[in-house]
Amino acid sequence: xxxxxxGGEELQFEASGGLMNSSLVMQDKQTDSYWAxxxxxxxxxxxxxxxxxxxxxxxxxxxxxxxxxHPDTLVLSIQGQQYxxxxxxxxxxxxxxxxxxxxxxxxxxTKTPIYAFEADGGRYAVTHDRIKGGAAFAxxxxxxxxLFRQPDAALFxxxxxxxxxxxxxxxxxxxxxxxxxxxxQRMEFDGEITRLGGFDTFWYxxxxxxxxxxxxx
Amino acid sequence: xxxDSSRKLARILVAPVxxxxxxxxxxxxxxxxxxxxxxxPSIDQPEWVEAGAADVPDEAWMLGIVIEGQARAFSINxxxxxxxxxxxxxxxxxxxxx
Numbered sequence: 001x002x003x004x005x006x007g008g009e010e011l012q013f014e015a016s017g018g019l020m021n022s023s024l025v026m027q028d029k030q031t032d033s034y035w036a037x038x039x040x041x042x043x044x045x046x047x048x049x050x051x052x053x054x055x056x057x058x059x060x061x062x063x064x065x066x067x068x069x070h071p072d073t074l075v076l077s078i079q080g081q082q083y084x085x086x087x088x089x090x091x092x093x094x095x096x097x098x099x100x101x102x103x104x105x106x107x108x109x110t111k112t113p114i115y116a117f118e119a120d121g122g123r124y125a126v127t128h129d130r131i132k133g134g135a136a137f138a139x140x141x142x143x144x145x146x147l148f149r150q151p152d153a154a155l156f157x158x159x160x161x162x163x164x165x166x167x168x169x170x171x172x173x174x175x176x177x178x179x180x181x182x183x184x185q186r187m188e189f190d191g192e193i194t195r196l197g198g199f200d201t202f203w204y205x206x207x208x209x210x211x212x213x214x215x216x217x
Numbered sequence: 218x219x220x221d222s223s224r225k226l227a228r229i230l231v232a233p234v235x236x237x238x239x240x241x242x243x244x245x246x247x248x249x250x251x252x253x254x255x256x257x258p259s260i261d262q263p264e265w266v267e268a269g270a271a272d273v274p275d276e277a278w279m280l281g282i283v284i285e286g287q288a289r290a291f292s293i294n295x296x297x298x299x300x301x302x303x304x305x306x307x308x309x310x311x312x313x314x315x
Contacts, residue, residue: 001312001313003310013301014254014258014300016248016254018251026301034248044242062279063277073281074289076289076295077263078264081295083277
Protein backbone atom coordinates (compact mmCIF):
# COMPACT_ATOMS: atom_id res chain seq x y z
CA UNK A 1 0.00 0.00 0.00
CA UNK A 2 1.68 3.19 -1.18
CA UNK A 3 0.96 6.88 -1.10
CA UNK A 4 0.40 8.45 -4.54
CA UNK A 5 1.55 11.91 -3.46
CA UNK A 6 5.06 12.91 -4.49
CA GLY A 7 6.59 16.31 -5.04
CA GLY A 8 3.20 18.00 -4.77
CA GLU A 9 1.75 15.76 -7.51
CA GLU A 10 -0.85 13.05 -7.24
CA LEU A 11 0.51 10.18 -9.33
CA GLN A 12 -1.33 7.31 -10.94
CA PHE A 13 0.64 4.11 -11.11
CA GLU A 14 0.37 1.29 -13.60
CA ALA A 15 2.35 -1.84 -14.35
CA SER A 16 5.29 -1.03 -16.62
CA GLY A 17 5.00 -4.47 -18.16
CA GLY A 18 8.59 -5.11 -17.12
CA LEU A 19 10.57 -6.57 -14.29
CA MET A 20 13.80 -5.84 -12.49
CA ASN A 21 15.37 -8.74 -10.62
CA SER A 22 12.13 -10.68 -11.18
CA SER A 23 10.07 -8.04 -9.33
CA LEU A 24 7.26 -5.72 -10.36
CA VAL A 25 8.21 -2.31 -11.68
CA MET A 26 5.50 0.35 -11.84
CA GLN A 27 5.43 3.50 -13.94
CA ASP A 28 3.50 6.63 -13.11
CA LYS A 29 1.29 8.08 -15.82
CA GLN A 30 2.30 11.66 -15.05
CA THR A 31 6.09 11.44 -15.62
CA ASP A 32 6.67 7.85 -16.83
CA SER A 33 9.16 7.38 -13.99
CA TYR A 34 9.95 3.79 -13.09
CA TRP A 35 9.27 2.61 -9.51
CA ALA A 36 10.71 -0.70 -8.29
CA UNK A 37 8.52 -2.16 -5.57
CA UNK A 38 11.21 -4.32 -3.99
CA UNK A 39 13.69 -1.43 -3.75
CA UNK A 40 10.98 0.88 -2.49
CA UNK A 41 12.03 3.74 -4.75
CA UNK A 42 12.02 5.22 -8.22
CA UNK A 43 14.79 3.72 -10.35
CA UNK A 44 14.44 5.89 -13.46
CA UNK A 45 12.91 9.09 -14.78
CA UNK A 46 12.05 12.41 -13.18
CA UNK A 47 11.51 10.85 -9.75
CA UNK A 48 14.77 8.81 -9.78
CA UNK A 49 15.83 8.09 -6.19
CA UNK A 50 12.53 9.17 -4.61
CA UNK A 51 11.39 6.74 -1.93
CA UNK A 52 7.97 5.16 -2.24
CA UNK A 53 5.96 6.12 0.83
CA UNK A 54 4.52 2.97 2.33
CA UNK A 55 1.20 3.25 4.16
CA UNK A 56 1.37 0.46 6.77
CA UNK A 57 -2.41 0.16 6.91
CA UNK A 58 -2.88 -3.07 4.98
CA UNK A 59 -3.09 -6.67 6.08
CA UNK A 60 -3.82 -9.91 4.29
CA UNK A 61 -6.59 -11.86 5.97
CA UNK A 62 -9.36 -14.26 5.02
CA UNK A 63 -12.62 -12.71 3.84
CA UNK A 64 -14.42 -14.30 6.79
CA UNK A 65 -12.10 -12.62 9.34
CA UNK A 66 -12.03 -9.26 7.57
CA UNK A 67 -15.83 -9.10 7.28
CA UNK A 68 -16.22 -9.92 10.98
CA UNK A 69 -13.73 -7.23 12.00
CA HIS A 70 -15.06 -4.63 9.52
CA PRO A 71 -18.73 -5.31 8.73
CA ASP A 72 -18.98 -1.89 7.05
CA THR A 73 -16.17 -2.67 4.60
CA LEU A 74 -16.51 -1.99 0.90
CA VAL A 75 -15.18 -4.60 -1.51
CA LEU A 76 -13.43 -3.94 -4.81
CA SER A 77 -15.54 -5.00 -7.78
CA ILE A 78 -14.13 -5.30 -11.29
CA GLN A 79 -16.59 -5.90 -14.11
CA GLY A 80 -19.09 -7.17 -11.55
CA GLN A 81 -16.61 -9.57 -9.95
CA GLN A 82 -15.32 -9.31 -6.40
CA TYR A 83 -13.30 -12.52 -6.59
CA UNK A 84 -11.62 -14.77 -9.11
CA UNK A 85 -9.86 -18.08 -8.72
CA UNK A 86 -6.13 -18.27 -8.00
CA UNK A 87 -4.22 -18.74 -11.24
CA UNK A 88 -0.87 -19.12 -9.47
CA UNK A 89 -1.42 -22.36 -7.51
CA UNK A 90 1.36 -24.04 -9.51
CA UNK A 91 3.73 -21.16 -8.76
CA UNK A 92 3.17 -21.28 -5.00
CA UNK A 93 3.96 -25.00 -4.94
CA UNK A 94 7.08 -24.92 -7.13
CA UNK A 95 10.62 -24.72 -5.73
CA UNK A 96 11.77 -22.17 -8.30
CA UNK A 97 10.57 -18.66 -9.02
CA UNK A 98 8.89 -17.04 -12.02
CA UNK A 99 10.48 -18.24 -15.25
CA UNK A 100 12.65 -20.71 -13.33
CA UNK A 101 14.40 -17.87 -11.47
CA UNK A 102 16.53 -18.96 -8.49
CA UNK A 103 18.02 -16.97 -5.63
CA UNK A 104 21.65 -15.88 -6.15
CA UNK A 105 22.14 -15.61 -2.41
CA UNK A 106 22.54 -19.10 -0.88
CA UNK A 107 21.74 -18.12 2.70
CA UNK A 108 18.17 -19.38 2.22
CA UNK A 109 16.39 -21.53 -0.35
CA THR A 110 14.83 -19.70 -3.31
CA LYS A 111 11.22 -19.98 -2.15
CA THR A 112 11.74 -19.67 1.63
CA PRO A 113 8.90 -17.44 2.89
CA ILE A 114 10.26 -14.34 4.61
CA TYR A 115 9.25 -11.03 6.08
CA ALA A 116 11.53 -8.27 4.78
CA PHE A 117 11.76 -4.55 5.43
CA GLU A 118 13.92 -1.43 5.35
CA ALA A 119 14.70 0.38 8.60
CA ASP A 120 17.25 3.06 9.53
CA GLY A 121 18.96 2.76 6.15
CA GLY A 122 19.44 -1.02 6.39
CA ARG A 123 17.59 -3.86 4.69
CA TYR A 124 16.56 -6.89 6.70
CA ALA A 125 14.84 -10.25 6.31
CA VAL A 126 13.69 -12.95 8.68
CA THR A 127 12.13 -16.31 7.88
CA HIS A 128 8.46 -16.80 8.64
CA ASP A 129 9.40 -19.85 10.70
CA ARG A 130 11.60 -17.73 12.99
CA ILE A 131 8.78 -15.38 14.01
CA LYS A 132 5.93 -17.83 14.55
CA GLY A 133 4.54 -17.05 17.99
CA GLY A 134 6.53 -13.78 18.05
CA ALA A 135 10.17 -12.74 18.27
CA ALA A 136 11.94 -9.56 19.41
CA PHE A 137 15.02 -8.12 17.69
CA ALA A 138 17.34 -5.18 18.27
CA UNK A 139 18.83 -3.47 15.21
CA UNK A 140 22.32 -1.95 15.33
CA UNK A 141 20.65 1.48 15.28
CA UNK A 142 19.14 0.68 18.69
CA UNK A 143 15.63 0.30 17.31
CA UNK A 144 13.71 -2.63 18.82
CA UNK A 145 11.33 -4.70 16.71
CA UNK A 146 8.60 -7.17 17.47
CA LEU A 147 7.55 -9.50 14.65
CA PHE A 148 4.68 -11.94 14.96
CA ARG A 149 3.01 -14.67 12.95
CA GLN A 150 0.38 -17.07 14.15
CA PRO A 151 1.96 -20.53 14.62
CA ASP A 152 -0.48 -21.95 12.05
CA ALA A 153 -0.45 -18.92 9.73
CA ALA A 154 -0.96 -19.63 6.04
CA LEU A 155 1.63 -18.48 3.51
CA PHE A 156 -0.44 -15.44 2.48
CA UNK A 157 -1.18 -14.20 6.01
CA UNK A 158 0.46 -10.90 6.95
CA UNK A 159 3.23 -10.58 9.49
CA UNK A 160 2.40 -8.13 12.29
CA UNK A 161 5.45 -5.90 12.71
CA UNK A 162 6.08 -3.22 15.32
CA UNK A 163 8.88 -0.83 16.16
CA UNK A 164 9.58 0.50 19.65
CA UNK A 165 12.00 0.89 22.57
CA UNK A 166 12.09 -2.77 23.58
CA UNK A 167 9.87 -5.85 23.66
CA UNK A 168 9.91 -8.65 26.23
CA UNK A 169 8.13 -11.94 26.71
CA UNK A 170 6.56 -11.76 30.14
CA UNK A 171 5.36 -15.28 31.11
CA UNK A 172 4.05 -15.94 27.61
CA UNK A 173 2.69 -12.43 27.02
CA UNK A 174 4.62 -10.13 24.68
CA UNK A 175 4.90 -6.57 26.00
CA UNK A 176 6.48 -3.30 25.00
CA UNK A 177 8.80 -2.01 27.73
CA UNK A 178 6.30 0.72 28.58
CA UNK A 179 3.73 -1.95 29.53
CA UNK A 180 1.43 -2.35 26.49
CA UNK A 181 0.61 -6.02 25.91
CA UNK A 182 0.21 -7.83 22.60
CA UNK A 183 -3.02 -9.64 21.74
CA UNK A 184 -2.10 -12.54 19.41
CA GLN A 185 -5.71 -12.94 18.23
CA ARG A 186 -6.16 -9.35 17.10
CA MET A 187 -2.42 -9.11 16.31
CA GLU A 188 -2.34 -5.67 17.94
CA PHE A 189 -0.99 -4.02 21.09
CA ASP A 190 -3.40 -2.53 23.59
CA GLY A 191 -1.79 0.86 23.04
CA GLU A 192 -0.15 3.01 20.41
CA ILE A 193 2.87 1.04 19.22
CA THR A 194 4.26 2.03 15.82
CA ARG A 195 3.63 -0.39 12.99
CA LEU A 196 6.40 -1.22 10.57
CA GLY A 197 5.78 -1.60 6.84
CA GLY A 198 7.39 -4.44 4.94
CA PHE A 199 6.88 -7.43 2.67
CA ASP A 200 5.86 -11.00 3.13
CA THR A 201 7.46 -12.61 0.14
CA PHE A 202 9.89 -15.27 -1.05
CA TRP A 203 13.64 -15.07 -0.44
CA TYR A 204 14.58 -14.87 -4.13
CA UNK A 205 12.20 -11.98 -4.83
CA UNK A 206 13.61 -9.84 -2.04
CA UNK A 207 17.30 -10.86 -2.10
CA UNK A 208 17.77 -10.37 -5.85
CA UNK A 209 16.77 -6.71 -5.41
CA UNK A 210 18.41 -6.27 -2.01
CA UNK A 211 21.68 -8.24 -1.95
CA UNK A 212 22.92 -6.23 1.04
CA UNK A 213 20.16 -7.69 3.25
CA UNK A 214 21.01 -8.62 6.81
CA UNK A 215 19.31 -11.83 7.87
CA UNK A 216 17.83 -11.72 11.37
CA UNK A 217 18.63 -15.00 13.10
CA UNK B 218 8.37 17.25 -57.26
CA UNK B 219 5.78 14.84 -56.13
CA UNK B 220 8.52 12.77 -54.48
CA ASP B 221 9.89 15.84 -52.68
CA SER B 222 6.43 16.65 -51.33
CA SER B 223 6.00 13.09 -50.13
CA ARG B 224 9.34 13.17 -48.38
CA LYS B 225 8.53 16.50 -46.79
CA LEU B 226 5.17 15.16 -45.63
CA ALA B 227 6.84 12.04 -44.26
CA ARG B 228 9.34 14.17 -42.31
CA ILE B 229 6.54 16.26 -40.84
CA LEU B 230 4.63 13.17 -39.82
CA VAL B 231 7.65 11.37 -38.41
CA ALA B 232 9.21 14.32 -36.58
CA PRO B 233 6.80 14.39 -33.62
CA VAL B 234 7.18 10.64 -33.18
CA UNK B 235 10.97 10.94 -33.14
CA UNK B 236 10.79 13.82 -30.68
CA UNK B 237 8.52 11.79 -28.43
CA UNK B 238 10.89 8.83 -28.62
CA UNK B 239 13.83 11.03 -27.67
CA UNK B 240 11.91 12.38 -24.69
CA UNK B 241 10.68 8.98 -23.53
CA UNK B 242 12.00 8.04 -20.13
CA UNK B 243 14.94 5.73 -20.52
CA UNK B 244 14.53 2.26 -19.12
CA UNK B 245 16.63 1.74 -15.99
CA UNK B 246 19.60 -0.67 -16.11
CA UNK B 247 18.52 -4.26 -15.53
CA UNK B 248 14.92 -3.58 -16.62
CA UNK B 249 13.39 -6.33 -18.74
CA UNK B 250 10.25 -5.53 -20.72
CA UNK B 251 8.08 -8.65 -20.55
CA UNK B 252 4.74 -7.27 -21.76
CA UNK B 253 3.89 -4.01 -23.50
CA UNK B 254 3.15 -1.24 -21.03
CA UNK B 255 -0.59 -0.94 -20.48
CA UNK B 256 -1.32 -4.58 -21.27
CA UNK B 257 -2.05 -5.03 -17.58
CA PRO B 258 -4.43 -2.11 -17.06
CA SER B 259 -4.46 -0.35 -13.71
CA ILE B 260 -7.81 0.34 -12.06
CA ASP B 261 -8.13 4.12 -11.77
CA GLN B 262 -11.80 4.50 -10.91
CA PRO B 263 -12.48 1.53 -8.65
CA GLU B 264 -16.02 0.35 -8.08
CA TRP B 265 -17.13 -1.04 -4.74
CA VAL B 266 -19.90 -3.18 -3.32
CA GLU B 267 -20.99 -3.55 0.29
CA ALA B 268 -19.91 -6.60 2.28
CA GLY B 269 -23.35 -8.17 2.14
CA ALA B 270 -23.44 -7.98 -1.65
CA ALA B 271 -19.90 -9.34 -2.18
CA ASP B 272 -19.64 -12.75 -3.81
CA VAL B 273 -16.43 -13.93 -2.14
CA PRO B 274 -15.71 -17.34 -0.56
CA ASP B 275 -15.14 -17.17 3.22
CA GLU B 276 -11.62 -18.56 2.94
CA ALA B 277 -10.52 -16.22 0.12
CA TRP B 278 -7.45 -14.07 0.86
CA MET B 279 -8.10 -10.38 0.90
CA LEU B 280 -5.92 -7.32 1.22
CA GLY B 281 -7.74 -5.28 3.84
CA ILE B 282 -7.06 -1.62 4.59
CA VAL B 283 -8.46 1.05 6.84
CA ILE B 284 -7.80 4.65 5.83
CA GLU B 285 -9.41 7.60 7.59
CA GLY B 286 -11.70 5.13 9.37
CA GLN B 287 -12.98 3.57 6.14
CA ALA B 288 -12.39 -0.12 5.41
CA ARG B 289 -11.74 -1.52 1.92
CA ALA B 290 -11.06 -5.11 0.87
CA PHE B 291 -9.38 -6.33 -2.32
CA SER B 292 -9.36 -9.95 -3.43
CA ILE B 293 -5.70 -10.88 -3.81
CA ASN B 294 -6.54 -13.06 -6.80
CA UNK B 295 -8.23 -10.09 -8.50
CA UNK B 296 -5.23 -7.88 -7.70
CA UNK B 297 -2.98 -10.52 -9.28
CA UNK B 298 -4.80 -9.91 -12.54
CA UNK B 299 -4.76 -6.09 -12.41
CA UNK B 300 -1.65 -5.44 -10.28
CA UNK B 301 -2.48 -1.87 -9.26
CA UNK B 302 -5.55 0.02 -8.03
CA UNK B 303 -5.30 3.82 -7.79
CA UNK B 304 -7.79 5.16 -5.26
CA UNK B 305 -8.38 8.00 -2.83
CA UNK B 306 -10.14 7.97 0.54
CA UNK B 307 -10.70 11.44 1.98
CA UNK B 308 -7.37 13.23 1.51
CA UNK B 309 -5.34 10.04 1.21
CA UNK B 310 -4.43 9.07 -2.35
CA UNK B 311 -3.08 5.54 -2.31
CA UNK B 312 -2.15 2.70 -4.63
CA UNK B 313 -3.05 -0.85 -3.70
CA UNK B 314 -0.39 -3.14 -5.11
CA UNK B 315 0.07 -6.81 -4.79
